[in-house]
Amino acid sequence: MDAETERFWTALRDERQLLLRRCRTCGCHLDYPRVVCTSCYGGDLEWVRSLGTGTIHSFTVSHRQVGGFDLEAPYVVALIDLDEGARLLSNVVGSEPGAVRIGDRVALVIEDLSDDRSVPRFSRITG
Amino acid sequence: MKAGREAVIVGVAEAPLAAGKLADRDVNVLGAQARVAVRALAEAGLTLADVDGLLTSGSWGVPGPGRFPTMTLGEYLGIEPTFFDSTSVGGASFEAHAAHAAMAIETGYCEVALITYGSTQRSDRSRALGSRGDGLTSQFEAPFGLPLPVGAYALAAQRHMHQYGTTSEQLAEIVVASRGWAALNPAATARDPLTIDNVLASPMISSPLRRLDCCLVTDGAGAIVLTSARRAESAATLPVRVLGSSEAHSHTHIAAMPDLTLPPAYRTGPEALRRSGVSIGDVDVAMIYDSFTITVLLTLEALGFCGRGEGGAFVEGGSIAPGGSLPVNPNGGGLSSSHPGMYGIFLLIEAVRQLRGEADARQVAGAEVALVSGTGAVLSSAATCVLARG
Numbered sequence: 154m155d156a157e158t159e160r161f162w163t164a165l166r167d168e169r170q171l172l173l174r175r176c177r178t179c180g181c182h183l184d185y186p187r188v189v190c191t192s193c194y195g196g197d198l199e200w201v202r203s204l205g206t207g208t209i210h211s212f213t214v215s216h217r218q219v220g221g222f223d224l225e226a227p228y229v230v231a232l233i234d235l236d237e238g239a240r241l242l243s244n245v246v247g248s249e250p251g252a253v254r255i256g257d258r259v260a261l262v263i264e265d266l267s268d269d270r271s272v273p274r275f276s277r278i279t280g
Numbered sequence: 281m282k283a284g285r286e287a288v289i290v291g292v293a294e295a296p297l298a299a300g301k302l303a304d305r306d307v308n309v310l311g312a313q314a315r316v317a318v319r320a321l322a323e324a325g326l327t328l329a330d331v332d333g334l335l336t337s338g339s340w341g342v343p344g345p346g347r348f349p350t351m352t353l354g355e356y357l358g359i360e361p362t363f364f365d366s367t368s369v370g371g372a373s374f375e376a377h378a379a380h381a382a383m384a385i386e387t388g389y390c391e392v393a394l395i396t397y398g399s400t401q402r403s404d405r406s407r408a409l410g411s412r413g414d415g416l417t418s419q420f421e422a423p424f425g426l427p428l429p430v431g432a433y434a435l436a437a438q439r440h441m442h443q444y445g446t447t448s449e450q451l452a453e454i455v456v457a458s459r460g461w462a463a464l465n466p467a468a469t470a471r472d473p474l475t476i477d478n479v480l481a482s483p484m485i486s487s488p489l490r491r492l493d494c495c496l497v498t499d500g501a502g503a504i505v506l507t508s509a510r511r512a513e514s515a516a517t518l519p520v521r522v523l524g525s526s527e528a529h530s531h532t533h534i535a536a537m538p539d540l541t542l543p544p545a546y547r548t549g550p551e552a553l554r555r556s557g558v559s560i561g562d563v564d565v566a567m568i569y570d571s572f573t574i575t576v577l578l579t580l581e582a583l584g585f586c587g588r589g590e591g592g593a594f595v596e597g598g599s600i601a602p603g604g605s606l607p608v609n610p611n612g613g614g615l616s617s618s619h620p621g622m623y624g625i626f627l628l629i630e631a632v633r634q635l636r637g638e639a640d641a642r643q644v645a646g647a648e649v650a651l652v653s654g655t656g657a658v659l660s661s662a663a664t665c666v667l668a669r670g
Contacts, residue, residue, distance in 0.1 A: 243424055
């Protein structure tokens with residue numbers, strides 16, 4: 154968390170919202186908060202709330218337990234393409250790892266790692 | 281370019297390993313680089329006193345003096361370079377260093393360039409690239425447990441399988457081929473024969489990549505010396521020309537990679553060939569960064585040895601193994617020879633040995649042109665050099 158990103162993390166923790174930076178000039182939603190648009194290089198950006206829905210672009214089931222990580226291996230790490238167009242690295246939770254497929258639809262699940270820290274994860278929308 | 285200023289490689293050296301660790305037990309990572317530097321210079325009839333350009337990159341000494349890699353190495357060696365470069369883009373750094381050294385020599389900015397690399401990661405019992413921490417842009421990746429770097433490559437492999445139907449068996453062909461070459465290289469670390477079934481039976485690390493899809497974890501040190509063609513006339517070694525190079529990078533974190541199936545080599549391969557006046561069909565030996573089996577497959581496609589999505593079919597049936605249509609990594613590469621964390625300098629060293637005709641049992645007959653393509657971090661960077669004999 155730093156001066157540029159504090160709003161992103163506090164919104165997850167306190168308002169239970171996933172915020173994205175959106176460029177007012179070209180409409181692009183940025184993958185992570187920053188002060189320049191990577192699409193048109195403009196500097197006029199606003200915070201918007203993500204719908205929290207998206208599609209799995211790729212995933213991997215990690216059988217290696219990364220030090221300090223809260224989920225127990227095997228767990229799913231995925232690249233999620235939000236419907237707004239931004240891409241996030243996150244985890245897919247609530248499914249058997251073997252059931253996950255590229256193209257699956259997912260929705261936001263905010264998980265609290267501690268009193269101070271909440272992260273955006275995703276679960277598969279079935280049916 | 282002034283006549284006689286073309287850049288040539290006149291010296292190479294790599295540190296011998298014993299069971300994946302530096303055979304020399306009395307050196308740290310700086311001493312290991314010093315020894316290979318002296319040997320590489322000596323085979324060209326040069327000494328450290330002749331060096332005016334110093335290039336290096338590595339993950340040593342951070343936090344600490346490793347924050348200034350060329351200054352710390354220069355201080356250790358007792359040299360004060362007037363051209364230096366510690367371009368740090370992962371394993372491809374050394375192909376970029378070769379390109380930059382060549383440009384400096386060709387413009388008269390530098391006369392004798394020394395490129396070094398060293399790592400004692402195996403002796404230090406440390407795996408992977410070391411923690412990236414969670415500062416700055418890593419704060420959006422760190423909370424999600426992606427094992428690095430293997431997990432990032434796994435995401436790319438999974439996507440390639442989804443888009444093109446690539447199979448684990450096809451990926452396995454790549455490491456099986458590298459073992460075939462390593463069997464011909466006494467300096468390689470892993471030389472026992474390997475079958476596709478062996479690879480598929482190895483433990484899954486981060487799906488779809490298994491342990492045998494991953495490179496070795498060893499120590500290593502290497503050095504390369506470049507100078508002008510005129511200065512090279514007095515070297516004892518057969519000179520190897522740097523015909524042309526190209527470099528590109530697109531991201532640090534895998535979530536920012538524009539297309540998981542298209543690494544930056546798609547730009548650097550064609551551009552390096554174009555600058556060299558060489559066509560891909562002229563390439564006798566391909567040195568392709570092999571941190572993972574998928575790295576080779578994606579790079580073969582990106583460079584243009586085969587079409588997009590055709591990498592799986594291309595590597596089937598031993599085409600890149602000894603006796604195949606395209607010799608790839610005839611020393612065994614990172615998958616079977618050594619991999620100290622950043623492998624790029626060893627791609628260049630083997631290419632030079634092949635072009636000089638010094639590769640003994642693994643010699644590719646009549647090798648005149650080598651294409652060397654490094655990859656860095658998580659398919660993040662690419663630097664490609666075209667080298668030619670004489």
